[in-house]
Amino acid sequence: MTTPSESGADQLDPSLSxxxxxxxxxxxxxxxxxxxxxxxxxxxxxxxxxxxAMSREQQEAIASPGAWLTTVASRICLDLLGSARARRERYVGAWIPEPLPDPAEWRPGRSEGAGADPADRITLDESITMAFLVVLEAMTPAERVAFILHDVFRYSFAEVAEIVGRTPAACRQLASSARRRIRAAQTPAAPTARQADVVRDFKQAWETKDIAALIGLLAPDATMIADGGGLVSAALHPIEGAEQIARYARNIAGRVPGLTLLERTVNGRPGLVIQQNGVTEGVMAFEVADGRITHIWGVRNPEKLRPWTTG
Structure with missing residues (x-):
């Protein structure tokens, strides 16, 4: 879509800017x-x-264009969440949210190409970690919208109610239910530097195929989930247990020539990028608690790796 800002028209009309x-x-x-x-x-x-699509008169009649845009975008997302649930039930294997690089590591690969707008880059904070997004996936669309709008973006429940078409009291209850899900799934987060050390040690143990070291870095009940989207080979079911994950990782290292692991920031947390002969083949996000890895999410679906590639 060509917008007035792209044509320079915003310089003539500050409202468009x-x-x-x-x-x-x-x-x-x-x-x-x-x-x-x-x-x-x-x-x-x-x-x-x-x-x-609105006339200039209709646009000028809107008291708060920013609020209007947020309302419309939220309603579009609410509709998409309903249809997405059905699509993801038919998804081959596990569905994992799309991983994001650190803004400093962003690579052009979408339709914008080398001129990708910095505004498209996501602000990374606690509400964007893979662990957080995975919990959001378990919520109903209404819970997710009410919680994100109120708890993350600080909209009042009266404003949320207008967006989702429910009463403020109902939206308060939806956000409360979502909050309970978040609390139940949360584990004490290790400091970022400690997480980076654990991920780095995991990388080195993986590269050397040191299964004992891998097991030692994983919590006994650790879980690994891989998303290939049915497009590339990936574990169709979660791999549970430190030994099972360690052996799976060692087997990959043994049968994939030219495998390279790179330390990168994934959704604001230390993670790994998997490359084969210089081509990005996967991204791994980690959750670390008490000095051990509790969850690993691996994404190999090429449709979800576009921000990590050069297109």
Whole structure:
């Protein structure tokens, strides 16, 4: 979609510049709601398409364009979440939210190419970690929208109610239910430097195929989930237990020539990028508690790796 900001028209009309300045906020919101950058981009594009489909008089009658854009984007995401649940039930293997690189490591690979708008980059914080996004996936669409809008983006329940079409009391209850899910799934987060040390040790043990070291770095009840999207080979079911995960990792290292592991930031936390002969083949996110890895999420679906590749 060609927008006035791209044509330089915003220099003539400050109001258009103000409208486009909301894009970063909308992308951040939509990614948290959908767990997919591709779907978030589509939702935001549709939001702007609806804005520009209105007449100038209709636009000027809107007291708060930013609030209007947020409302429309949230409703689009709410509709998408309903259909996404059905699609993900038919998904081959596990479905994992799309992993994101640190903004400093962003590589062009989407339709914007080398001129990718920095506003598209997601702000990384605790609400964007893979562990957090995975819990969001277990929520109903209404719970997820109410919780993200209120607890993460600080909208009042009256504002949330207008967006989701429920009463403020109902939205309060939805957010409370979502909050309980988050608390039940949370583990004490290790300091980032400690997480990085554990992931680095895991990388070295994997590279040397040291199964004893791998087991020692994993919690006894650790879980590994892989997402290939049915497009590439990946474990179709979760791998549970330190020894099982260690042996799986060692087997991969033994049968994949030219395997390289790179330390990278994945959704704001230390993670690994898997390359084969210089080509990115996967991204791994980790959850670390008490000095051991409790969860590993590995994404190999190429559709979800576009921010990590050069296209």
């Amino acid at each position: 103000a409208i486009m300045s909301e894009r970063r906020q909308l992308i951040n919101l939509a990614y948290r709601l959908l767990g997919s950058l591709a779907e978030a981009e589509d939702a935001v594009q549709e939001t702007y398409a609806r804005w520009y």
